[in-house]
Amino acid sequence: NAGVTQTPKFRILKIGQSMTLQCAQDMNHNYMYWYRQDPGMGLKLIYYSVGAGITDKGEVPNGYNVSRSTTEDFPLRLELAAPSQTSVYFCASSYSGTAYEQYFGPGTRLTVT
Amino acid sequence: AQRVTQPEKLLSVFKGAPVELKCNYSYSGSPELFWYVQYSRQRLQLLLRHISRESIKGFTADLNKGETSFHLKKPFAQEEDSAMYYCALGRSGGGADGLTFGKGTHLIIQP
Numbered sequence: 001n002a003g004v005t006q007t008p009k010f011r012i013l014k015i016g017q018s019m020t021l022q023c024a025q026d027m028n029h030n031y032m033y034w035y036r037q038d039p040g041m042g043l044k045l046i047y048y049s050v051g052a053g054i055t056d057k058g059e060v061p062n063g064y065n066v067s068r069s070t071t072e073d074f075p076l077r078l079e080l081a082a083p084s085q086t087s088v089y090f091c092a093s094s095y096s097g098t099a100y101e102q103y104f105g106p107g108t109r110l111t112v113t
Numbered sequence: 114a115q116r117v118t119q120p121e122k123l124l125s126v127f128k129g130a131p132v133e134l135k136c137n138y139s140y141s142g143s144p145e146l147f148w149y150v151q152y153s154r155q156r157l158q159l160l161l162r163h164i165s166r167e168s169i170k171g172f173t174a175d176l177n178k179g180e181t182s183f184h185l186k187k188p189f190a191q192e193e194d195s196a197m198y199y200c201a202l203g204r205s206g207g208g209a210d211g212l213t214f215g216k217g218t219h220l221i222i223q224p
Contacts, residue, residue, distance in 0.1 A: 033211050042117065042199060042214030058211055090157065098203030098212060099145045099164065104157040 002026055006091050006105035013081040013112045021076040021108050023091030031094045032074040033102065034058075034066065036087040043090060049074055050097075081112045115140040117202050119215035126190050127223050134185040134218045136174075136200030145203035146176055146183040147212065152196045160185075160198070170194070190222045 007022045025032065030051045035043035035058075045058030049068040063085055065077040074093075078085060088109050092102040116139040126132055138144060148160040161169045163176040163183060174185045183200060197219050201212040 035211070035214075040122075040216060042216045043212075044214075045211035048211050056210070059213075098210065099162075101159045101162070102212065106156050 004091055004093055004103050004105035006089075006108050008108060009106065010109045011111070013078075013110065015081060015083065015112060017081050018077070018079050019081070019110075021078070021089055021091075021110075023074045023076065023105060024072050025074075025091075025093040025103070026072065027093060027095075027103065028071060029093035029095050029103070030071065031096060031100075032068065033092040033094075034064070034074070034076045035090045035092065036060065036085075037090065037107075038087050046076065046089075078110075083112050086110060086112045115144075115202055115204070115213045117200050117213050117215035119198075119200055119218050121218045122216070123219045123221070125221040125223060128192055129189050132185075132187045132190045132194065132220065132222075134198050134200075134220065136183045136185065136215060138181050138183065138200075138202050140181075140202060140204075142204060144176075146174075147201040147203070148172070148174055148183075148185050149199045149201055149214075150196050151199070157199070192222045192224060194220060195222045196220060 004025045033048045034046040037043045047066040049055045088107045091105040094100045094102045118137045146163040150160040151157045172187045199217045200215040
């Protein structure tokens with residue numbers, strides 16, 4: 001099992017560009033999450049999903065979009081990148097709700113200049 | 114709003130000494146609390162959760178609702194314990210709206 005995979009590992013974007021961060025899991029988990037972590041800060045929830053076709057906003061959703069067409073994949077879309085979106089992005093999945101262990105991907109380090 | 118506070122950004126102790134990483138939370142309901150750890154060049158992973166009341170790698174954590182704390186303790190630190198430790202809070206009732214994380218404590222165990 002690969003667990004949770006994320007691509008790319010690193011990316012540099014220019015202001016105004018768009019990109020999609022990919023996340024996939026092979027554990028058949030229904031619940032998936034996107035977090036961002038700014039330097040010296042804790043992880044903050046961007047979006048989450050409880051199953052294919054169902055997504056909802058987290059604490060910091062502005063500037064992002066998500067979709068969940070399959071159980072395995074949960075891509076995060078950045079439209080019109082801004083310097084404030086420079087961060088490390090983590091995808092996670094869990095078998096069920098918050099009380100269950102979350103399995104994290106390795107992260108994507110994004111710089112917007 | 115829920116909040117998690119880890120007051121120590123950095124904690125350095127000698128091998129064999131006791132370790133205590135502090136975590137305080139703010140939440141009006143009954144919390145689900147976790148400690149996650151990130152070792153160097155590894156991904157974030159669960160260390161332990163309050164509901165299981167178990168000891169993992171010699172670490173324990175007790176939920177104190179009166180003091181709204183969930184401190185992580187180990188009686189004798191080992192060099193392999195060096196890592197970033199994050200306290201995290203989830204809503205009770207099995208909700209799916211993710212975890213609220215503290216800023217983390219960088220634990221360094223000196224030989």
